[in-house]
Amino acid sequence: MTAGCRSLNTECCWVTDSVVCCRSSPLSLIQEDYPDPWQHIICCVLCSRTSGSARIRSTIAAFFSTFPTPTTVLEADVADITAVIHPLGLQPTRLAAVKAVSHDFLATDWQEPSQFKGCGKFVADSWKVFCKGHRVSRGALTTWYVVCTPSASPCI
8 A cells, every 4th residue: 555645445545746646436437547637637538428338448548558648649640549549439529639638738737627628527526536635525425535645644
């Protein structure tokens, strides 16, 4: 377990670039697998309007294997990105959103993912929970989620 966080019935949390990331819920949400803020946001964009099947998980994993950073997305040929995301459908919409998010992630002083093209409430809420450590005030997540800070005691 990682030092620097407290856990209540979850795997632990970690800190990357002053961002607190925690997982995992009993829901096994795909976005829990991507604690890096850019990857997390892109994961949410890619799984928007999908069924959440194993095919989605493997397509998103293949995407990050091929394009692990915003820079690799920005430098990639459009046809290469389209080929990888093809199983998700809506390629022109997803491609535009992935390119725009990647650009703005690097080029702007963004505060919330909802500032990016293709990112609405779902992406912003997911980012707040899994990348910022905000506790959900109601619903299933309150029963398992842990708020971690860099100064908290080691994981249990």
